[in-house]
Amino acid sequence: MIKLDIVNAIVQKTNVTRTKAEQAVETVFEAMKTALGGGRRIELRRFGVFNVKPRKTGIGRNPRTGQQVNIPPGKAVRFKPGKELQTLPAASAKH
Amino acid sequence: MIKLDIVNAIVQKTNVTRTKAEQAVETVFEAMKTALGGGRRIELRRFGVFNVKPRKTGIGRNPRTGQQVNIPPGKAVRFKPGKELQTLPAASAKH
DNA sequence: GTTGACGATGTCGAGCTTTATCACGCGTGC
DNA sequence: GCACGCGTGATAAAGCTCGACATCGTCAAC
Numbered sequence: 001m002i003k004l005d006i007v008n009a010i011v012q013k014t015n016v017t018r019t020k021a022e023q024a025v026e027t028v029f030e031a032m033k034t035a036l037g038g039g040r041r042i043e044l045r046r047f048g049v050f051n052v053k054p055r056k057t058g059i060g061r062n063p064r065t066g067q068q069v070n071i072p073p074g075k076a077v078r079f080k081p082g083k084e085l086q087t088l089p090a091a092s093a094k095h
Numbered sequence: 096m097i098k099l100d101i102v103n104a105i106v107q108k109t110n111v112t113r114t115k116a117e118q119a120v121e122t123v124f125e126a127m128k129t130a131l132g133g134g135r136r137i138e139l140r141r142f143g144v145f146n147v148k149p150r151k152t153g154i155g156r157n158p159r160t161g162q163q164v165n166i167p168p169g170k171a172v173r174f175k176p177g178k179e180l181q182t183l184p185a186a187s188a189k190h
Numbered sequence: 191g192t193t194g195a196c197g198a199t200g201t202c203g204a205g206c207t208t209t210a211t212c213a214c215g216c217g218t219g220c
Numbered sequence: 221g222c223a224c225g226c227g228t229g230a231t232a233a234a235g236c237t238c239g240a241c242a243t244c245g246t247c248a249a250c
Binding site: 001002003005006009010013014015016020021023024025027028029030031032033035036037040041042043044046047048050074076077078079081084085086 | 096097098100101104105108109110111115116118119120122123124125126127128130131132135136137138139140141142143145169171172173174176179180181
């Protein structure tokens with residue numbers, strides 16, 4: 001699924017034009033990016049929760065050379081699926 | 096951040112009514128839930144990627160009794176932040 | 191205002207995390 | 221709509237973190 005699929009879903013579900021739907025989708029992701037960038041948690045009760053967590057990761061590795069590389073500490077965005085996500089039937093990652 | 100914040104952002108950014116904005120947000124999450132439930136990958140180029148991965152989790156534990164409980168294998172939704180998410184300045188998980 | 195999903199605790203095991211490169215698929219510009 | 225640009229995947233290894241169950245309280249959603 002790509003962004004266009006979501007836009008189409010909005011167009012079919014609401015009476016807004018495709019342009020408005022695209023703006024809405026971009027606004028949603030932009031707001032989420034801003035919130036996650038600000039370290040704020042996004043809590044959607046029936047969908048899932050995005051929480052930003054500071055990481056103190058230490059050592060990574062280069063798969064081609066096998067050399068250990070130093071990883072500077074940063075932040076990681078973690079998504080926890082909500083109740084409905086767990087309730088949905090498990091699919092074996094169909095393509 | 097909660098769903099209402101996203102709805103307000105859409106209302107302010109587009110000319111759609113609040114009702115339409117709410118429908119748009121719900122449609123976005125519903126489409127994402129359906130895709131994730133179907134084991135399909137959601138690819139948002141500038142935002143991030145949601146991919147569903149089967150889990151072979153083994154043993155959980157009851158915090159009150161300390162008893163080991165068997166965890167049946169299921170699926171896990173993993174979110175990988177995109178380029179812009181990594182580019183955003185790290186915040187120390189402000190509240 | 192009410193309902194109910196989400197958080198945290200706690201232990202133990204398993205999964206996630208890092209970097210890098212080539213190639214391909216997806217997004218965006220024209 | 222097509223072509224180009226570029227983001228994404230997979231691998232690998234070691235370290236560190238999450239995950240799940242169960243229950244009460246809080247807060248988001250309706």
